[in-house]
Amino acid sequence: MLSIRGLHAGYPSRPVLRGIDLDAARGEMLAVIGPNGCGKTTLLRAVAGMLPADAGEITVAGAPVRAASAAAMARRVAAVTQSVTLPQGFTAFQVALMGRTPHLRLLQSEGRHDVEIVRAAMQRADCWQLRERPVEELSGGERQRVVIARALAQEPELLLLDEPTSHLDLQHQVDTFRLLLELCHEQHLTVVAVVHDLTLAAMFADRIALMADGRIAAYGAPSDVLQAHTVEEAYGLAVRVLVHPVTGRPIVVPEASALSEAPAAIRSGVAS
Amino acid sequence: MQLARPRSARRPAAATGDPALVTWSNLAPTYALAALATLAVALFAISWGTVHIAPPTTLGILAGHLPFVSTGEHSATADAIIWQVRAPRVVLAGLVGATLAFSGAAYQGVFRNPLAEPYLLGVASGAAVGATLILISPMLVAAWVFSPLPPAAFAGALIAVAAAYTLARVNRRVATTSLILSGVAVSSVCTSLVTYLMLMYNTRTLAILNWILGGFNTASWEKVAIGAPYMIVAGALILPYARLLNVMQLDEDEARQLGVNVERVKLIILALASLATAAAVAVSGLIGFVGLVVPHTVRMIWGPDYRRVLPLSGFVGAAFLILADVVARSIDPGYEVPIGVVTALVGTPFFLYLLRRQSRPAFGAA
Amino acid sequence: MRPLVAMLAAALLVAGAACGSDSKKDESKATAFADDPTPITGISPLPNYPVTAQRSDGKTLTVAQAPKRIISLSPGATEIIFALGAEKSLVAVDKYSDFPEGAKNFPEKVDAFEPNIEAIAALKPDLVIVASDTAGLVAKLDELKVPVYYADIDKDIRTFNDVFGQIRLLGQITDTDAKALDLIKSLSERVNKIEVSMQALPSQAAPNVYHELDSTYYSASDNTFVGDIYRILKLKNIAGDGGGVEYPQLTQEAIIAANPRIIVLADEAFGVTIESVKARPGWGAITAVQNNKIFAIDPNIISRPGPRIVDALEQLAKDVYPQRFE
Numbered sequence: 001m002l003s004i005r006g007l008h009a010g011y012p013s014r015p016v017l018r019g020i021d022l023d024a025a026r027g028e029m030l031a032v033i034g035p036n037g038c039g040k041t042t043l044l045r046a047v048a049g050m051l052p053a054d055a056g057e058i059t060v061a062g063a064p065v066r067a068a069s070a071a072a073m074a075r076r077v078a079a080v081t082q083s084v085t086l087p088q089g090f091t092a093f094q095v096a097l098m099g100r101t102p103h104l105r106l107l108q109s110e111g112r113h114d115v116e117i118v119r120a121a122m123q124r125a126d127c128w129q130l131r132e133r134p135v136e137e138l139s140g141g142e143r144q145r146v147v148i149a150r151a152l153a154q155e156p157e158l159l160l161l162d163e164p165t166s167h168l169d170l171q172h173q174v175d176t177f178r179l180l181l182e183l184c185h186e187q188h189l190t191v192v193a194v195v196h197d198l199t200l201a202a203m204f205a206d207r208i209a210l211m212a213d214g215r216i217a218a219y220g221a222p223s224d225v226l227q228a229h230t231v232e233e234a235y236g237l238a239v240r241v242l243v244h245p246v247t248g249r250p251i252v253v254p255e256a257s258a259l260s261e262a263p264a265a266i267r268s269g270v271a272s
Numbered sequence: 273m274q275l276a277r278p279r280s281a282r283r284p285a286a287a288t289g290d291p292a293l294v295t296w297s298n299l300a301p302t303y304a305l306a307a308l309a310t311l312a313v314a315l316f317a318i319s320w321g322t323v324h325i326a327p328p329t330t331l332g333i334l335a336g337h338l339p340f341v342s343t344g345e346h347s348a349t350a351d352a353i354i355w356q357v358r359a360p361r362v363v364l365a366g367l368v369g370a371t372l373a374f375s376g377a378a379y380q381g382v383f384r385n386p387l388a389e390p391y392l393l394g395v396a397s398g399a400a401v402g403a404t405l406i407l408i409s410p411m412l413v414a415a416w417v418f419s420p421l422p423p424a425a426f427a428g429a430l431i432a433v434a435a436a437y438t439l440a441r442v443n444r445r446v447a448t449t450s451l452i453l454s455g456v457a458v459s460s461v462c463t464s465l466v467t468y469l470m471l472m473y474n475t476r477t478l479a480i481l482n483w484i485l486g487g488f489n490t491a492s493w494e495k496v497a498i499g500a501p502y503m504i505v506a507g508a509l510i511l512p513y514a515r516l517l518n519v520m521q522l523d524e525d526e527a528r529q530l531g532v533n534v535e536r537v538k539l540i541i542l543a544l545a546s547l548a549t550a551a552a553v554a555v556s557g558l559i560g561f562v563g564l565v566v567p568h569t570v571r572m573i574w575g576p577d578y579r580r581v582l583p584l585s586g587f588v589g590a591a592f593l594i595l596a597d598v599v600a601r602s603i604d605p606g607y608e609v610p611i612g613v614v615t616a617l618v619g620t621p622f623f624l625y626l627l628r629r630q631s632r633p634a635f636g637a638a
Numbered sequence: 639m640r641p642l643v644a645m646l647a648a649a650l651l652v653a654g655a656a657c658g659s660d661s662k663k664d665e666s667k668a669t670a671f672a673d674d675p676t677p678i679t680g681i682s683p684l685p686n687y688p689v690t691a692q693r694s695d696g697k698t699l700t701v702a703q704a705p706k707r708i709i710s711l712s713p714g715a716t717e718i719i720f721a722l723g724a725e726k727s728l729v730a731v732d733k734y735s736d737f738p739e740g741a742k743n744f745p746e747k748v749d750a751f752e753p754n755i756e757a758i759a760a761l762k763p764d765l766v767i768v769a770s771d772t773a774g775l776v777a778k779l780d781e782l783k784v785p786v787y788y789a790d791i792d793k794d795i796r797t798f799n800d801v802f803g804q805i806r807l808l809g810q811i812t813d814t815d816a817k818a819l820d821l822i823k824s825l826s827e828r829v830n831k832i833e834v835s836m837q838a839l840p841s842q843a844a845p846n847v848y849h850e851l852d853s854t855y856y857s858a859s860d861n862t863f864v865g866d867i868y869r870i871l872k873l874k875n876i877a878g879d880g881g882g883v884e885y886p887q888l889t890q891e892a893i894i895a896a897n898p899r900i901i902v903l904a905d906e907a908f909g910v911t912i913e914s915v916k917a918r919p920g921w922g923a924i925t926a927v928q929n930n931k932i933f934a935i936d937p938n939i940i941s942r943p944g945p946r947i948v949d950a951l952e953q954l955a956k957d958v959y960p961q962r963f964e
Contacts (some may be wrong), residue, residue: 003597033323037545048529049528050525050529069533070531070532070533070534071531071532071533072527073531074529074530074531074532075531078529078583079529081525081529084526085517085522085523085526086520086522086524086577087384087521087576089575089576090573090576091516091569093291094291094518094577097520098519098530099530101515101516101519101530101531101532102530102531104515105297106512106513106516109293109294109296109515109579110293110294111293111295112391115290115293119290132291132293135520144566154530164505171431217535262316322889322891322892322895323891323892323894323895339715348922348923349894349895351923352894352920352921352922352923353895353920354675354919355920356896356919356921357890357891357920358891359917419778459764471751471752474752475734475907478852478856479852479854479908482852482854487854489854489855489887489889490853490855492919493919538697542774568802572886584740585789601889601891604881605892606881606888606889606892607880607883607886607887607888607889607892608855608886608888608889612646627887631700
């Protein structure tokens with residue numbers, strides 16, 4: 001579904017991605033993890049077409065992203081970014097309904113079919129009950145669910161998410177990822193999600209790509225990537241990797257030494 | 273990926289609790305009602321004036337000018353007043369009011385800025401330069417058969433907007449903040465030029481100021497014929513973009529993600545709105561306030577969906593300016609009051625009242 | 639050396655004043671309004687110098703002797719000065735002083751609307767005549783101790799009598815009092831002739847007139863020169879009192895409804911012609927248009943407070959009452 005070869009991209013003042021090779025198959029959930037500033041968001045933006053590539057090739061469903069029109073791309077790829085503007089005065093339903101834009105012609109208005117799709121999307125994202133509420137009244141978590149619903153309403157084949165659950169409580173975090181996983185399995189949706197929570201990523205993702213310094217440091221199944229030394233090297237923090245007793249997926253926690261050893265500055269402060 | 277069953281031959285029934293959809297067809301009754309209301313305002317305005325002409329006579333005279341309709345004899349003076357003076361004045365005021373309001377709404381939608389209005393990119397000051405150049409030249413300006421003023425003002429307006437757009441363009445993208453800045457720059461240059469010319473050719477100062485202040489006291493069917501095509505066509509062409517304007521209220525990256533060709537839509541909407549505004553300014557001078565306040569008022573009452581805001585701004589703008597013109601020509605019977613003064617004095621208190629009633633303004637990003 | 643020069647100068651001054659006042663006194667007595675049937679109010683024979691004049695800003699101007707370097711920022715005052723034969727005392731006139739020829743081609747021209755104080759002061763005037771106080775000109779000139787005569791053209795010079803008063807005053811100031819009185823006499827005779835002739839006209843017959851100043855229907859109210867002319871000609875000015883404004887803007891509707899019998903155009907500079915007025919939509923119903931009673935007049939002669947307003951009066955009298963004034 002998604003294929004990235006030798007991708008170099010960044011901003012005029014500084015290059016960020018220094019040669020990325022990555023694949024995501026149809027129906028696969030790929031989690032992208034890494035420390036701050038490693039280029040996760042930049043990678044997502046490049047795949048979404050928001051950032052021009054300096055070198056390399058990105059292909060979605062066999063078609064290069066560079067050559068595709070915005071409308072054609074939007075019918076295949078949906079993105080949920082971190083910073084979300086929600087226009088005042090519109091209801092949650094109206095905002096989610098905007099996800100149907102790529103499927104409508106200029107003079108066409110949304111119809112029954114579109115309403116059905118949006119309803120289904122909002123129900124699965126657990127925000128249907130918010131449909132008549134103005135978006136500015138919603139909490140951060142509720143807004144995030146509305147935006148996810150909008151992305152789902154696009155009926156994409158590839159869904160890109162940048163920390164989609166940062167504002168959500170534990171239940172909703174799990175619900176969201178479970179929904180995504182269901183869609184991957186039932187509808188063969190491909191999901192590429194930037195995730196901060198390593199354990200959450202490990203719980204749901206089929207594969208994980210660990211990034212550091214604009215490159216892929218490790219790439220593969222969760223238990224292969226989330227090894228203590230790999231994580232330590234990437235994040236600069238001592239960790240212990242446990243194994244979930246039922247699922248067998250890795251759980252990453254900071255090492256005991258990291259907990260008791262306060263950074264030098266605070267120690268000196270406390271002492272005096 | 274499919275979330276719902278595909279479109280089947282039989283239309284699925286709407287589930288209970290589905291929110292109402294905004295479509296062109298279910299908005300049609302609203303448009304019809306608004307059109308009728310505007311027409312009523314126009315007829316009222318044509319019947320009202322310093323010279324008392326009974327409404328039945330007025331309607332008779334108007335009807336008599338429709339093709340194939342004959343309503344008998346009327347006094348030449350009454351006919352002249354109704355058909356040659358009041359009717360074109362009201363029609364022109366309605367057209368200009370509608371244009372300024374819907375262009376204002378379009379500008380506000382593209383810039384996502386509540387202070388945007390149709391003169392932002394230099395239409396007004398560019399038009400003033402065009403008109404000033406004609407007024408200071410030895411050309412005969414008051415010739416009724418063909419007046420060079422409107423075309424010159426029109427050209428000036430378009431040149432100014434094109435300059436603002438070109439200045440703001442970087443790598444085939446035009447950021448809205450750059451556009452605002454370049455518009456301000458172009459406007460400043462034009463305004464300074466007009467001021468300088470006004471002072472240098474000071475026998476013409478009154479004539480230039482008069483043109484700038486705007487008004488409908490020299491309205492004629494000829495002016496309507498000159499301006500109407502642009503205003504009507506531009507309005508009709510912008511309307512299909514109303515739904516996309518809604519989507520553009522998300523930030524530009526998100527809109528692009530939803531498949532909207534943001535640069536092209538911006539260009540089309542701004543070009544059409546500027547064209548219509550240029551025509552309006554060319555035939556009626558610089559009337560302020562309408563393009564800024566009417567769209568906000570419409571939003572406050574009918575919500576932010578541009579499929580309502582655009583056309584309803586048109587109707588409300590038309591009615592507003594027609595009524596303002598009635599005030600301008602009636603408040604001191606026989607004498608004209610500058611219409612810009614009326615729009616500001618009449619509209620501001622009403623707008624403030626609406627603001628207070630709202631708990632929060634119906635604009636901006638959450 | 640110095641005391642000698644001073645004494646000489648003083649002697650000359652005294653002699654000049656004596657000579658001047660002697661002759662002026664005689665002449666003024668001789669021509670004092672003997673046969674003038676139209677008394678000019680408020681003016682009486684005065685000793686020549688010093689001449690005091692009230693300015694429009696309430697201050698008083700005192701002129702001790704005939705000025706030799708006058709700057710006229712008023713086209714009307716320029717015309718008067720030339721008519722009085724006192725143009726030798728001018729060093730500069732304003733850009734719009736274009737009558738007579740001597741004024742039009744005057745070597746030194748100054749801008750009255752954007753007055754350059756330095757340029758004015760550099761000419762070392764001993765009198766500046768101001769018609770409209772733009773940009774605080776009068777105050778600045780006062781500061782520079784330049785003598786200013788300020789008669790606001792909009793507020794204080796509105797009738798024929800006002801204009802005659804100006805002529806008289808300028809005559810006194812420039813030491814051409816005799817000429818001034820002559821001029822006033824001949825002008826008022828001409829006015830009088832028309833007034834007398836107008837007395838025979840029944841006042842109900844007063845036709846109404848629309849006076850147009852520009853193509854957006856600005857007109858002149860009764861409280862202006864133009865208004866005064868129409869009063870003498872017994873024409874009813876449709877602009878009336880202007881709603882309190884001297885130069886009101888009329889609505890087309892009001893003009894058509896008032897149905898003027900006469901239309902006077904003072905806006906040829908705006909490209910308005912008799913033909914273009916006839917072609918205005920809706921104006922075909924107006925009596926003046928139907929009877930072809932539309933007259934154009936040079937705005938300079940009808941609105942400038944100078945001797946030519948009498949020309950304007952006579953021209954209009956002939957236009958409006960051709961039988962009466964051949």
